[in-house]
Amino acid sequence: MAVLIDGMRVFSALNVLFLLVLAYIWGRNYLRFRSKHTLGLLVFAVLLLAENALAIYFFAFHHGLTAWVTDPSLVPPLAQEAMLALRVLEFGGVAFLTWVTWD
16 A cells, blocks of 8 residues: 555645745735735645645654554555545645636
8 A cells, every 4th residue: 555655745745845836925925915815825825834744754754654554454545545535635725726826
């Protein structure tokens, strides 16, 4: 089931990339307009960026957790599939936000 974990790593990394773009755009807009709405968007991007960066750390660099998550006797494949599905859904939302923000 290493493929599922690799998928989580890839989608977390893509989320980080898109969230960096969004944080840059929304941060620039906040400095320009000073509105609470753009500040809220910036804070949202930073918090979601932190969550995805932590996920990359856990799934790629934390040896204990990586060994636990990839062991099918400890974490059933259904749970791994569910974790991957959440990453994919999050990516869809972040990608859509990036598209409408960039447009």
